[in-house]
Amino acid sequence: MTKNIPVSVLVVGAGARGTVYSQYALENPDEVNIVAVCEPRENYRTKFVESHNITPENVYSDWREVLDKGKIADAVYICIQDDYHAEPCIKFAKLKYSILLEKPMAVTERECEEIVQAVKENDVIFGVCHVLRYTQYTRSLKKILASGAIGEIMNIQHLEPVGYWHHAHSFVRGNWRRDDEVAFMLMAKSCHDIDWLCHVMDKKIKAVSSFGGLSHFKAENKPDGASDNCFTCDVEETCPYSAQKIYFGDAENRRKCPPHFLDVISHYSDDELRLKDVKNGPYARCVYACDNNVVDQQVVNLMFEGGATATHTMMAFTEYCDRKTRIFGTHGRIEGDGEYIKVYDFLTDTETVHNVAAYDVMASMKGHGGGDYFLIQNFTAAVANRDQSMILTGPDQSLETHKAVFAAEEARLSMQVKMID
Ligand SMILES: NC(=O)c1ccc[n+]([C@@H]2O[C@H](COP(=O)([O-])OP(=O)(O)OC[C@H]3O[C@@H](n4cnc5c(N)ncnc54)[C@H](O)[C@@H]3O)[C@@H](O)[C@H]2O)c1
Structure with missing residues (x-):
């Protein structure tokens, strides 16, 4: 600089x-x-x-x-x-x-x-x-791909494990629960992933199809005896989505919910005051008694110029962890999880493991694998x-990948394949 x-x-x-x-x-x-x-x-x-x-x-x-x-x-x-x-x-x-x-x-x-x-x-x-796009993991992956380590990419399988409690927090109880108020799920959450797939493939998307829906977080799945609020619920102890457990549970539960999520539910950092704030608010609602309408699972199929393909899966029903990707090339395959990149070489039938987790960034900006920083x-x-x-x-790259996201959502809603010019 x-x-x-x-x-x-x-x-x-x-x-x-x-x-x-x-x-x-x-x-x-x-x-x-x-x-x-x-x-x-x-x-x-x-x-x-x-x-x-x-x-x-x-x-x-x-x-x-x-x-x-x-x-x-x-x-x-x-x-x-x-x-x-x-x-x-x-x-x-x-x-x-x-x-x-x-x-x-x-x-x-x-x-x-x-x-x-x-x-x-x-x-x-x-x-x-x-x-x-900015993480050390992605930069390392791009270098490995550019070196020709797996030949030409034929297909990518990509999983976005949103995480059960994170989905409940943001997409059932929280800010991104309704597509008519903020944005549809694929845009709100997975526009990152469609953009990333384009970046890794380094080709334009030509066609998309998509399926998915709101499968679980709705009234008909509410357990017998559950109330509309986690703090007055008789079956709360049996529910993994309990707000008591996610935000005020024991140390083990707390560890799962990083502090910046707690800052979203209340501006208080003191537990007692935070509890008062949250108890009757939106983040205490039963996940089966909210006004959410965004999907909780969705798949997107992508065809790129030249014929290579990719699949993206957005999934609420996972633990909270990094995205998982498999890249299949003509000379090898890669498995990546944000921390390790495992490269299997078809010529030698050997696997090389690259540890790319060690990035040197300030503690408060380690989010998204250091991408924020x-x-x-x-x-x-x-x-x-x-x-x-x-x-x-920049503007052109971002517009291109946003257009693919709009097309994928249209494809899901109309159950049709959508072409992208
Ligand atoms: N890049 C990422 O990985 C990533 C991750 C999460 C969220 N986001 C996006 O970041 C954006 C913000 O999300 P967030 O989680 O910080 O939400 P947030 O609700 O915590 O923050 C938004 C802030 O904007 C303020 N605001 C509302 N109207 C305003 C106005 N007229 N003028 C000035 N400020 C106003 C709100 O009071 C609020 O504090 C969203 O578009 C979200 O999708 C991006």
């Missing part, structure tokens, strides 16, 4: 993601300085302002309030909910901010196209937070040097 540092940043949305990305500035003040924030929730705003020592004139409760001020920072991180991305993104592009936009870009194809048009017309540095590092360097090529997830 050489020029124009530290990069100054305005954060729009100091929730879970805005807070994580901004951690980078705390440990790298010579590279990034968080100078302003827009956040409507007072408790979260105050905590964020204190962490980054933001001056009062740069604290806002809504991103719209900042527009009249012109450009007050080099870059903006847009970290608000899925369905609110397009409008601020286009407006900040017009003000010539460099933009880091949370995935999904937007929840309609048209909005995604409008975003790309705005960032191109205004010639701004732009990245979408497809963090999986390297995303911010790359984005910062791109802004400092005004060099879009440092971003792996």
